Amino acid sequence: MHNRVRIGAVLAVLVGMNVLFVVAILWAYGVLLPGVVAGAVVYARHGTVSFDLLQLPVSWSTVAVLVAGFLGAQLYYGYRRVLEQTRTGRDDGDHVVARIVRRLAMTADVPEPSVRVLDAEEPSCYTVGRFTDATIVVSTGLIEQLDADELTAVLAHEVAHVANRDVTLMTVTTLFLEIADRAYRSARLARRAIQSPGDVSFRGKIALYWFLPLVTLTYVFVAPLLWVFPTVADWATRTLSHAREFAADAAAAHITGRPLALATALSTLSASGRTTPETDLRTTTMQALSVIPSPLIADRVARSIPTPDRPPAGDRRDRLRTWLDGETPSGVPKGDQRSAGTDRRTHPPVAERIRRLQELAADAELEGSV
Template sequence: MPLTPDRRLQARIVGALALVVGVNGLLIAVLAWSVSHALAASGHPLQPESSLPLTIGTLLVGAVGLVALQARYGTRAVVSGLEVDDTAGDGPRNIDGRVRRLATQADVAHPSVAVADRAEPGCLTVGSQRSPTIVVTTGLLEALDDDELDAALAHEVAHIANRDLPVVTAVAATVAIGDRLLERERRLRRVLWATLWLAVFTGIGIIVLAVPLLVLGSLYLVWSAVARGLLGVNAITLGLFSKAREHAADRGAVQLTGEPAALAAALETLEDERPTRDVRIDASATLGIVAQPLTLETRADDEGDHWVDRWTPKLSPEFTEPDAVDRAVIVVSSWLREHVIAPVTTRVRRLLAWRPQTHPATETRLERLRTLERRRE
């Protein structure tokens, strides 16, 4: 039976698309403002400013064009970390034949199929609406049985039927940009920390390196604000349609296969075998069938404590023979560490570890599938 697009999901996608266009328009406006002021400072000012309607129209056209490019070529950013190979013939476990059959049932364009050599089980759909590609990992092919594999593939075909691919690909491309910005932020923080250490502990002096420290500190603050602002925008955009998108694809998969239990079993398997490494902002996670782990733990920059702890005072002095004053200092410093320093640093680490939610909770999806299964009985 052909799948018809979910109307409520379509409305949410329109809202998300408007937000993505607005963000790109703001980005173009900021770049244009920076270029015009840089040219003016160099003695080569631009022509007088155009009228406001023409300026807004130009920004809108540019933003729409930029979003179209992200939707068209964002796939490269999404799969950049995957070793993807096109399937030969029907591919392992007749995966191409399975996808063709499901696409025919759903009355959508037949997607191409590619396999990523990755141990983590997962699948996602990339590309344009007219020429989509379903990417599965070797880990997925090993983890699921035939019914579960059909259900997972049907979930991806349902995404194509719901026509949510262009906007989610554009969002995933933006997530990839945020991923790179945060990685650069981490490197910049290392440079800032090393420069401060060099200034304080090597005798060069804080005065000699004052200007580099000021420049690095300002650059770090701006970079961090941009990266985390982009995270916030991604969170709002994903919040508009991510849950509805996954629930609609689950319903579509059940329509195609008639087996809610098979999809539930596939989701449980994938949930149990999610990677433990921190890939929460990996662009492919935005398009995956299940969310990546959203723990509040943050990894250390290198080895040892988190970098936030390096900037907090150690308030537990040791004394070999403490007198009454020393004991009072120990008591007070221990209380401050437990009730003030530790809670603050924990909240800071959690704030820095925050990432936008890309999927509804798997348990919620399982409960809905169990409800569908009960209705079939």
């Protein structure tokens, strides 16, 4: 319940930021900049200036229509992105991984996702597509590193993402972060032209040539207003993504009845999932739906699929205790965030996820003993 309230609160913040963003743009270019220019002219001629900044250039009903259109456009383009992602996947046929996913989908009562197994050493598993047409992408490297129960738990985590419609949710919510970030970057064009002229695009150079006064005024007066939007949107998107990961972990534990299997899978994958954080927000969105931050593997269909029948390596509790006490299976200190496979923009710390799964396992044992 606490997680649902948190998710609802974050979504409310994102909607509120969308409303404020539209109002801020209207006010900045419809009131503030015209007022500054007109006020400067009047002051130069008469020595006094007076204009009302506490107004909008349009009616509140028009603002409501513009906000609705802005939100609707994000939903539309976000959904189109999901459709584009869906077209990248296809079913590789009936094999052991697909059969595991089929069983998990039946347990979770969701449409069966297709499965695409790619030939890659990097352990990677993520979901693309829609609720009714999702594809789970798995690398052979992930299958080889996990035992049968761990692989089932990881796939259950992805099925939980499908059941919670997280692909669509995270794709749409990340759109506002992209828009706010680009708007703030555009507002700082004048500064970038001075500090790094080689980084200015062709369109930026045209804007500087034809609209230099407007570009300068935008940097001085509008950029400080727009700074808050990518900052808050990044926090909200990150918080939402973390909440969805915890929810998917809990759902996977419930579906499989083996919370510790997912926990040991996380500890194993965190040691090898040392990816460099991506700066492209679309890539970050995709990585948000993987079990840990992992590279988007190349399209190399696996000719032979490893059999996930390796027995568990030792007692899971002992393995987790060793990992949490200070070292991963590869001997890397758990304080090293990159070694823990954690990109805080998309995923909560692995140690926190493991502790929550341990609590779920303890609660299940307690209920079973009563």
